[in-house]
Amino acid sequence: MQLSNGCAIISGGILFIRATLYHLFNSERLVLYLPKYSFRGGIHPMHHEHEGKLPSRNVPIRDFVSDTVCIPMGMHLGAPSKPCVQKGDHVKIGQVIGEPVGGLGLPVHSSVSGEVVAIEERISTGAAPALCVTIHNDFQDEWVEGIKGYGNVETVDPSVIIPAIKNAGICGMGGASFPTHVKLSIPEGKTCDTIILNGAECETFLTADFRLMVEYPGKVVDGLRAIMRALNVKRGVIAIEDNKPEAVEAIRKAASGREGVEVAVMRTKYPQGGEKQLIRAITGRKVPSGKLPIEVSTIVTNVATAAAIADAVIDGRPLIDRITTITGCVNKPSNLRLRIGTIIADAIGECGGFSEEPGKIVMGGGMTGFAAPNMEISVAKASGGIVVYNEKKARSVEESPCIRCARCVEACPIGLDPYRLKHYCDKGDLESAKAHNVMDCILCGCCSYNCPSRRWLTASFKITKEAIALEARRKKS
Amino acid sequence: MKLYLSTAPHIRSEQNTQSLMRDVIIALLPTTAAGIFFFGLSAAMVIALSVVSCVLFEYLWQRITKQPIRISDLSAAVTGLILGLNLPSTAPWWMPVIGALFAIVVTKQLFGGIGDNFLNPALVARAVLLASWPARMTGATAYAIPTMWSGADAVTSATPLAGYEASTMDLFLGNIPGTIGEVCKAAILLGLVYMLVRKVITWRIPVVFLAVFAVLSLLVGENPVVELLSGGVLFGAVFMATDYTTSPMTPNGQYLYAALCGVLVCVIRNFGAYPEGVTYAILIGNIVTPLLDKYSRPKLYGKPKKEKKEAKANG
Numbered sequence: 001m002q003l004s005n006g007c008a009i010i011s012g013g014i015l016f017i018r019a020t021l022y023h024l025f026n027s028e029r030l031v032l033y034l035p036k037y038s039f040r041g042g043i044h045p046m047h048h049e050h051e052g053k054l055p056s057r058n059v060p061i062r063d064f065v066s067d068t069v070c071i072p073m074g075m076h077l078g079a080p081s082k083p084c085v086q087k088g089d090h091v092k093i094g095q096v097i098g099e100p101v102g103g104l105g106l107p108v109h110s111s112v113s114g115e116v117v118a119i120e121e122r123i124s125t126g127a128a129p130a131l132c133v134t135i136h137n138d139f140q141d142e143w144v145e146g147i148k149g150y151g152n153v154e155t156v157d158p159s160v161i162i163p164a165i166k167n168a169g170i171c172g173m174g175g176a177s178f179p180t181h182v183k184l185s186i187p188e189g190k191t192c193d194t195i196i197l198n199g200a201e202c203e204t205f206l207t208a209d210f211r212l213m214v215e216y217p218g219k220v221v222d223g224l225r226a227i228m229r230a231l232n233v234k235r236g237v238i239a240i241e242d243n244k245p246e247a248v249e250a251i252r253k254a255a256s257g258r259e260g261v262e263v264a265v266m267r268t269k270y271p272q273g274g275e276k277q278l279i280r281a282i283t284g285r286k287v288p289s290g291k292l293p294i295e296v297s298t299i300v301t302n303v304a305t306a307a308a309i310a311d312a313v314i315d316g317r318p319l320i321d322r323i324t325t326i327t328g329c330v331n332k333p334s335n336l337r338l339r340i341g342t343i344i345a346d347a348i349g350e351c352g353g354f355s356e357e358p359g360k361i362v363m364g365g366g367m368t369g370f371a372a373p374n375m376e377i378s379v380a381k382a383s384g385g386i387v388v389y390n391e392k393k394a395r396s397v398e399e400s401p402c403i404r405c406a407r408c409v410e411a412c413p414i415g416l417d418p419y420r421l422k423h424y425c426d427k428g429d430l431e432s433a434k435a436h437n438v439m440d441c442i443l444c445g446c447c448s449y450n451c452p453s454r455r456w457l458t459a460s461f462k463i464t465k466e467a468i469a470l471e472a473r474r475k476k477s
Numbered sequence: 478m479k480l481y482l483s484t485a486p487h488i489r490s491e492q493n494t495q496s497l498m499r500d501v502i503i504a505l506l507p508t509t510a511a512g513i514f515f516f517g518l519s520a521a522m523v524i525a526l527s528v529v530s531c532v533l534f535e536y537l538w539q540r541i542t543k544q545p546i547r548i549s550d551l552s553a554a555v556t557g558l559i560l561g562l563n564l565p566s567t568a569p570w571w572m573p574v575i576g577a578l579f580a581i582v583v584t585k586q587l588f589g590g591i592g593d594n595f596l597n598p599a600l601v602a603r604a605v606l607l608a609s610w611p612a613r614m615t616g617a618t619a620y621a622i623p624t625m626w627s628g629a630d631a632v633t634s635a636t637p638l639a640g641y642e643a644s645t646m647d648l649f650l651g652n653i654p655g656t657i658g659e660v661c662k663a664a665i666l667l668g669l670v671y672m673l674v675r676k677v678i679t680w681r682i683p684v685v686f687l688a689v690f691a692v693l694s695l696l697v698g699e700n701p702v703v704e705l706l707s708g709g710v711l712f713g714a715v716f717m718a719t720d721y722t723t724s725p726m727t728p729n730g731q732y733l734y735a736a737l738c739g740v741l742v743c744v745i746r747n748f749g750a751y752p753e754g755v756t757y758a759i760l761i762g763n764i765v766t767p768l769l770d771k772y773s774r775p776k777l778y779g780k781p782k783k784e785k786k787e788a789k790a791n792g
Contacts, residue, residue, distance in 0.1 A: 045488055052488075204488060276778060286779040360481040366488035373482060387487075394481040400550065401592040403494055406726035410679075415775040419726060437777055445486030452493045453592075459484040 038267040039277040041413035043446045045204050045270050045367060051243070052205040052366065052387075055333035056325050061211050062336060064350045065137065069112050069341030071097065072124035073131045075380040076171035077178045078104025083133055089116045092144040094318050097133050100166075106179050107169045111320040111339035114138040124378050132378065135341070149315045153226040161230035161313055168312035169319045169381075174198060174209075174273070174302035175364060177382040180309070183299060184231060190294050194283055195227050197238040199247065199303040200266055200273030203365025206385040208323040209303050211335045213240065213247035216307060217254035221261060223306025226313045227299070234260045237282050238303070243268040270367060271444040275300045277413055289440050304384070324379055328388035329356040338379050344386050345375040359394025362387045367445040397454040408447035408457060414440050418447040418457045425460040430471065433464050441465065492676075494591075498551035500677045504668035505558050505716065511651050511661030516566035520657045524561035527573035531557030534581040544590070552591050556580050559599040559716055562658025563709070564606070565620050568613065576602035596763045597723045604756050615753070620654035648706035658716075659709040669715045678719045681728065682735045686714040689739030697747050710742055713755035723763040730766070730773035738762040 046052045074080030081098030085091055091110040098108030110133075118134040150156045150164055166181035186192050197220065201209040213220055224236045238255065240248050242265050255261040264282055266272050276287050278300055285296040293300055304322065311317040320340055324347070327333040331352025338347055344361065348354065362369040363383050372386075379386075408418035416437055424432040438461055447457040513521045535553035539546050548554075560576050580598035588594045607614045643653045651661030658665075672678045690710060691701040705711060718724060718738050725734045738758050745754025 043490075045486075045490070280778075289777060289779045291779070358478065358480065360483070360487065362487050364485075367486045369485060369487060371482045371484075371487070372480065374480065375478075389481075389487065393488075396481060396483045397489065400494060400547070401590065403497075403552075403592045403721050404724075404726055405497065405721040406731075407492075409726050409728075409775060412775070414778045416777070417727065417770075417774055420770075440777060440779075443485070449486050449488065449490055450492075452490075452497050454489060454493065456484070458486060462484060 038269060039272070039281050039413055041411055041415070041446065042269045042271060042277075043411050043449055044268070045449055051268075052327070053207050053210070053243075056205075056207045056327045056335055057210065059207075059211075059334050061215055061323055062334065064336045064342070064347065065112065065139070065339055066342050066346040066350075067137050067139075068117075068134060068343065068346075069137065069339055070122070070124070070132045070134045070343055070376075070378045071108060071111065071341035072378055072380055073098045073108055073133070074124070075108070075177060075340070075382065076104070076106045076169075077176065078102060078106070080130055081105060081108045083119050083131060085110075085116050085119075085133065087116055087119055090114070091116060091135060092142045093320060094147050095144040097135075104179050104182060106171055107167065107318075108133075109169055109318040109320055109340075110135060110144075111341050112137040113140050113142040122376070123373055124380070132341075147316050147318075149317075150313050153222045153229065153310065153313055156226075156229075156313060158229045158232070161226050161309075164312050164316065165309055168308065168317065170305060170308050170312060171381050172302055173304040173308065173322060173382055173384070175368060175382050175384065177380070180301065180305055183301065184227060186231065186294060191297050192231050192233055192294060192299055193235060193297045194299075195224060195231070195233050195236045196278050196282055196298060196300045197224050197236065197303050197306050198273045198275075198278060198300055199238055199240040199244075199251070200278065201244070202241060202268070202270045202272040202274075203367055203369075203384070204270075205327050205387045206325045206365045207327075208325045208335055208384050210244050210247050211325075212304055212307055212323050213244070214250050217247075217250040219307040219310040220251060220303045221254045221258055222310035222314065223303075223308070224261060225258060226309050227301070227306070228260060231299075235262070236260055237262045237264050239264045239266050239273075239278055239282060241266045241268045241272055270446065271413060271442070274413065274442055274444060276442065289437070319381060322379070322381060322383070324383055325385040325387075326351045327385065329354055329358055329390045330388055331355045340379060340381060342379045343375070344372060344377055344379065347379065347386060348375070348388065354388060356390040358388050359391035360389040362389065367449065368443065399455050400453045402453055402455060405452060407450040407452065411446035411450045413444060413446060414442060416441060418461075422455065422457050422460050425464040428467075430464065430468055434468060438464050439468065494550045494552070497677055498555050500672065500675045501555050501716075502551065502558060504671045504675075504677070505555075505562065505658075507664035507667045508562060508658050508661060508712070508716075509558065511664040512562060512566070512657035515651055515660060516657055520566040522570070523564050523566060523568050523573055523657060524558065526570060527561030527564070527577055528554055528557035530574045530577035531560065531581050534577050535586070538582055538586045539590075542586075547591060550591065553581060556585070556598045559658070560602050562712070562716075563599060563603045563656050565614065565656050567620070572606060572610070572613065576606050579605045592722050594722055595767070596760060597717055597720045600717055600756055600760055600763075604760060607756065615751075620656075645702060645706065648703065656709065659712040662706050662711050665711050665715050672715075672719075679731075681731045682719045682724060683714045685732055685735035686718055686739045687711070689736045690714075690742050693740060693743040694747075697743065699747070704743075704746075708746075708753045709755045713742075713759055714738070717755075718759050718762065723766060725766050725769040725773065727770060727773045727775050729775075730769035733769050733773065734762050734766060737765060 079102040084099050085097045092113045095110045096107045097110045114135050114137045117136045121129045122132050124130050124132050150160050162181050170180045171177045228236045252263050279298050287293050308319050324338050325335050334351050361372040421436050441461045445458045532553045536548050580602035584598040584601040585594045649662045694701045694704040725731050741758035742754050
């Protein structure tokens with residue numbers, strides 16, 4: 001207890017010295033010798049291959065519009081939206097084609113102009129088939145009438161910001177796809193004093209957030225200011241890993257002179273961009289087990305989400321495209337600005353097709369992405385990357401017995417004992433698994449990555465977490 | 478086109494069981510070479526017999542019980558190598574074979590194979606041999622005085638712990654009687670550095686083990702440097718106490734385990750009936766390991782304070 005207080009004071013002191021030195025001398029080199037913002041545990045995946053980011057790192061963002069988009073209605077967490085167009089209808093860019101359903105609902109907008117050719121159930125993003133609206137693009141790029149901006153983020157009426165975010169259909173674009181307007185609604189009795197923008201991009205292969213920060217730093221900062229003004233928060237921090245110096249520089253330039261905006265340089269380590277890890281590293285606070293970040297007066301959101309918020313507030317532009325990294329075994333690894341609903345086969349085609357026989361296509365990074373069942377699935381609001389693995393890398397590895405090497409315990413950023421937890425999870429002993437805090441697992445994948453016996457630790461925790469959640473729902477109803 | 482499906486993560490580290498075991502073997506090579514250099518061909522014979530019979534017993538057992546054959550993970554080879562290095566060079570041919578039988582079949586496979594044995598196989602084998610043939614293992618005629626290839630292994634002696642006089646330099650370089658692997662401390666340290674650099678083990682167990690042992694030796698009035706360089710404490714702390722399967726998995730558990738081993742070695746050496754106590758000290762540490770794992774769980778991120786108090790109240 002006292003020891004941990006002491007540690008907190010010391011680490012807080014170090015952070016304070018860092019900040020002071022930076023402000024006094026404006027020199028990154030001086031600060032280099034002091035510990036950087038970081039957290040306990042974690043791993044360095046693909047460290048010797050620059051986290052797999054080299055092929056697409058220096059490729060500027062370019063636009064790609066395909067001739068057909070297939071827009072899933074369930075791209076956000078919460079109930080899927082209800083389609084409000086008919087087959088054969090002509091739709092324009094930005095037109096609402098799906099209406100929000102329920103408390104976590106979000107509208108879905110058409111990302112192209114053209115004719116609705118199908119409304120059908122198909123495998124889109126998740127495991128289960130979901131309703132999708134397929135639109136044939138007429139390349140007229142007609143925008144729907146009535147789209148207009150609210151004005152500059154520094155002068156706009158703060159009360160219009162959160163409705164604007166909801167109307168633009170924005171959800172967390174880092175992967176969790178939680179509706180942003182709900183995240184920004186502070187519950188009764190809670191306060192918020194810090195907004196953290198996650199630009200760590202600690203995932204392997206992905207460079208979309210990096211390119212966004214380098215090419216559009218102003219949008220990111222505008223989005224942060226919009227959130228800060230909407231919630232009347234005085235401190236906003238943009239967290240970037242130290243393997244992205246260009247992004248740090250660009251954001252710093254864009255943020256200079258903006259009220260309350262700071263840039264925090266984080267150590268390159270996975271999962272540095274995890275919500276709990278970021279909060280711990282930047283504010284020194286710990287989100288209590290089983291609670292949300294607002295419990296410690298903090299909200300974390302992704303840089304891509306912030307940029308979408310800036311568009312929504314300044315131009316009134318709904319979320320119709322996103323920047324996605326397409327890399328791995330493709331001929332031209334790229335960062336593309338894709339319309340929401342682009343079929344991944346088209347996106348891969350734009351990147352020159354496969355350079356090797358593909359074995360696995362993963363939506364997202366190597367640590368947390370999910371494997372695509374076919375080439376027909378769509379790019380959703382939270383799809384930050386499409387990574388193609390060759391046959392050799394894709395082949396799943398056979399589990400061998402645990403040798404108790406403790407690499408999983410060393411790697412866990414949450415402080416679980418994964419080897420013991422897996423034992424309970426495999427037995428189906430939900431009570432013991434709960435007692436060993438399986439619900440605190442953030443499914444970062446560090447334990448599985450590190451395991452020399454190639455055991456599927458994270459997979460069994462995911463299954464167990466879902467089983468426990470299902471059981472809880474069943475008890476409730 | 479066939480696409481593989483799996484849950485995340487889709488990338489895995491390059492280290493696997495086989496590569497870890499290969500690194501342990503590489504770390505043991507300097508020690509093996511030094512042992513052969515000091516004790517001659519008979520040492521090479523003992524080591525070779527031990528390795529071959531360990532791998533053979535594992536293969537036969539898995540074949541007979543219709544389990545998947547796992548000798549390619551090299552863990553049996555590591556056990557064999559460590560067992561061989563734990564024997565005196567004068568050991569007759571059947572000793573490594575019986576040792577291998579106990580290590581692989583009784584200690585490892587009967588308890589469930591790799592990862593499930595609760596005692597270090599090589600140490601159990603050594604303990605069994607020690608109890609069964611004490612004269613051949615530690616008696617006055619057991620240890621050859623290093624001959625540097627100059628003659629036969631005719632001259633035998635007690636170890637420094639049992640009264641052999643040697644300079645500190647000889648203790649460090651290994652120009653002393655002892656088991657094949659324990660004599661050359663320089664080679665063991667080289668192996669330790671290799672394992673640390675390759676991240677096969679962490680510093681916790683060997684450093685805490687040796688530090689606690691040295692401090693206690695000083696307290697009971699011995700010269701800690703001589704104590705550290707005598708007998709098998711360095712070999713045990715670096716290669717045997719660090720065995721994954723039989724040492725705790727949490728950092729706090731590892732500190733406690735290593736400290737316990739250090740204390741026990743010192744107690745057995747100074748107050749016990751045996752001149753050397755590393756074998757039994759580590760075996761006792763192995764037995765305590767599940768208990769340490771249970772009570773030294775890592776601290777959960779954001780663990781509520783209330784729960785902590787409740788846990789205290791409930792005992």
